[in-house]
Amino acid sequence: xxxxxxxxxxxxxxxxxxxxxxxxxxxxxxxxxxxxxxxxxxxxxxxxxxxxxxxxxxxxxxxxxxxxxxxxxxxxxxxxxxxxxxxxxxxxxxxxxxxxxxxxxxxxxxxxxxxxxxxxxxxxxxxxxxxxxxxxxxxxxxxxxxxxxxxxxxxxxxxxxxxxxxxxxxxxxxxxxxxxxxxxxxxxxxxxxxxxxxxxxxxxxxxxxxxxxxxxxxxxxxxxxxxxxxxxxxxxxxxxxxxxxxxxxxxxxxxxxxxxxxxxxxxxxxxxxxxxxxxxxxxxxxxxxxxxxxxxxxxxxxxxxxxxxxxxxxxxxxxxxxxxxxxxxxxxxxxxxxxxxxxxxxxxxxxxxxxxxxxxxxxxxxxxxxxxxxxxxxxxxxxxxxxxxxxxxxxxxxxxxxxxxxxxxxxxxxxxxxxxxxxxxxxxxxxxxxxxxxxxxxxxxxxx
Amino acid sequence: xxxxxxxxxxxxxxxxxxxxxxxxxxxxxxxxxxxxxxxxxxxxxxxxxxxxxxxxxxxxxxxxxxxxxxxxxxxxxxxxxxxxxxxxxxxxxxxxxxxxxxxxxxxxxxxxxxxxxxxxxxxxxxxxxx
Numbered sequence: 001x002x003x004x005x006x007x008x009x010x011x012x013x014x015x016x017x018x019x020x021x022x023x024x025x026x027x028x029x030x031x032x033x034x035x036x037x038x039x040x041x042x043x044x045x046x047x048x049x050x051x052x053x054x055x056x057x058x059x060x061x062x063x064x065x066x067x068x069x070x071x072x073x074x075x076x077x078x079x080x081x082x083x084x085x086x087x088x089x090x091x092x093x094x095x096x097x098x099x100x101x102x103x104x105x106x107x108x109x110x111x112x113x114x115x116x117x118x119x120x121x122x123x124x125x126x127x128x129x130x131x132x133x134x135x136x137x138x139x140x141x142x143x144x145x146x147x148x149x150x151x152x153x154x155x156x157x158x159x160x161x162x163x164x165x166x167x168x169x170x171x172x173x174x175x176x177x178x179x180x181x182x183x184x185x186x187x188x189x190x191x192x193x194x195x196x197x198x199x200x201x202x203x204x205x206x207x208x209x210x211x212x213x214x215x216x217x218x219x220x221x222x223x224x225x226x227x228x229x230x231x232x233x234x235x236x237x238x239x240x241x242x243x244x245x246x247x248x249x250x251x252x253x254x255x256x257x258x259x260x261x262x263x264x265x266x267x268x269x270x271x272x273x274x275x276x277x278x279x280x281x282x283x284x285x286x287x288x289x290x291x292x293x294x295x296x297x298x299x300x301x302x303x304x305x306x307x308x309x310x311x312x313x314x315x316x317x318x319x320x321x322x323x324x325x326x327x328x329x330x331x332x333x334x335x336x337x338x339x340x341x342x343x344x345x346x347x348x349x350x351x352x353x354x355x356x357x358x359x360x361x362x363x364x365x366x367x368x369x370x371x372x373x374x375x376x377x378x379x380x381x382x383x384x385x386x387x388x389x390x391x392x393x394x395x396x397x398x399x400x401x402x403x404x405x406x407x408x409x410x411x412x413x414x415x416x417x418x419x420x421x422x423x424x425x426x427x428x429x430x431x432x433x434x435x436x437x438x439x440x441x442x443x444x445x446x447x448x
Numbered sequence: 449x450x451x452x453x454x455x456x457x458x459x460x461x462x463x464x465x466x467x468x469x470x471x472x473x474x475x476x477x478x479x480x481x482x483x484x485x486x487x488x489x490x491x492x493x494x495x496x497x498x499x500x501x502x503x504x505x506x507x508x509x510x511x512x513x514x515x516x517x518x519x520x521x522x523x524x525x526x527x528x529x530x531x532x533x534x535x536x537x538x539x540x541x542x543x544x545x546x547x548x549x550x551x552x553x554x555x556x557x558x559x560x561x562x563x564x565x566x567x568x569x570x571x572x573x574x575x576x577x578x
Contacts, residue, residue: 151492286488286490286509317514320507320514320516
């Protein structure tokens with residue numbers, strides 16, 4: 001049976017309503033030449049030939065499996081246990097679309113509930129939603145929450161220059177046209193004390209990153225106090241993997257903790273899909289965007305899961321909802337829940353420690369090279385910046401061509417004052433030999 | 449269903465108690481029964497703020513729906529019931545008493561005349577339930 005939604009009579013009625021006689025008349029505004037253009041498609045080929053062509057295309061890509069990767073800057077090369085993919089690819093999870101009749105999908109709801117619980121454990125926060133697209137959109141939603149918390153009466157957002165540049169751009173995109181003033185990130189030297197100096201009674205939120213874009217670890221307790229003194233919210237954007245080792249941001253009295261979940265069991269995949277964490281203190285739960293799964297008991301006293309507090313969402317509150325984002329990345333949230341379960345508390349700490357120690361070994365070796373200067377001063381996690389004796393693009397070209405190494409991120413792209421500075425990420429995937437190769441390569445390129 | 453005779457009512461189901469220059473506002477017995485169990489109340493208006501007639505000053509959520517509550521007459525907010533966020537169930541159990549929501553200084557007394565009395569409001573509710 002053909003699925004044709006309109007009858008001929010209905011079509012005629014619609015055409016008459018817009019004042020044209022036929023469907024062709026309706027398309028008169030489209031120039032005839034482009035109405036049915038010749039697409040110049042090649043001859044049909046067999047599946048075998050298609051596979052060969054796609055294979056060749058995919059092999060033209062460089063990936064972290066076939067190179068040695070020291071590139072991070074927001075997406076990190078970590079080991080993903082095979083159990084993650086195994087569970088992820090079960091048809092019940094892999095093919096399911098968003099549960100519009102959610103309580104029928106108890107398995108999906110339980111998976112989201114487990115994810116939320118794990119993220120709360122990791123951050124120390126009271127409530128986690130079912131997730132957002134990525135760290136950048138989660139941070140933008142934090143700004144929207146803070147704006148609504150103040151009922152639109154405050155207009156200033158203080159952003160740390162240590163927040164990922166793309167995340168700051170996303171916040172600006174989300175908040176454009178709202179008459180807000182986003183400050184703090186224009187000067188690279190703005191530390192916590194300087195950011196605290198920008199807080200006033202018109203400030204709705206101050207946001208920082210932990211560890212920051214340069215890998216730096218800072219205690220934001222004093223900044224949290226300063227923010228709360230003027231009624232502003234403290235938002236901390238985290239790398240959740242680092243929380244295996246670091247003090248949870250709830251201890252800074254953070255009101256909102258967001259982050260990108262990619263390091264937890266999600267491959268880099270040339271840039272996505274990723275996962276956005278979003279957690280708040282309980283008092284902000286009704287202003288929170290997105291879905292929220294809760295645990296309950298059914299009529300027979302059995303444990304069950306429901307979408308809870310959905311009155312705050314778009315399908316009930318409509319234009320009055322604080323955010324119209326209900327989408328979550330359920331599959332990626334599941335991946336990170338499985339990852340965290342497989343790693344356990346000790347496993348996660350071990351990965352974080354490996355990253356930390358290997359990065360510190362690398363920093364020490366590179367910092368000792370002639371022509372290279374370690375930019376980071378205080379504590380850092382698994383990423384650090386170094387000033388190179390030559391432009392970063394030249395250094396990276398040499399590392400790739402001569403050593404098969406994907407070098408670091410060129411910080412001059414985002415921070416003009418950091419021209420010739422490279423951001424290097426080291427994870428548990430990098431062996432000592434690989435780090436030594438990187439150091440040797442950097443040493444050599446300095447003299448070329 | 450109770451409709452106290454000493455109150456005035458708005459078509460959007462708020463009640464108003466006028467005492468001199470001040471008006472106390474809440475939602476009617478009919479409104480609370482339509483919403484069913486109320487689980488969350490947020491008064492978005494702040495003391496000192498002047499709110500126009502017909503503008504939302506609070507939002508109420510029940511297990512069934514989320515609703516905005518509108519101010520039936522223009523006024524400057526002089527008091528907000530701080531008990532409600534902690535005990536939203538008062539909205540169901542005592543809509544005309546402990547669940548008063550906001551108190552305003554009436555800006556235009558002529559607007560009082562535009563409200564319904566108990567009998568007219570009872571009729572208004574009756575018409576909608578058929």
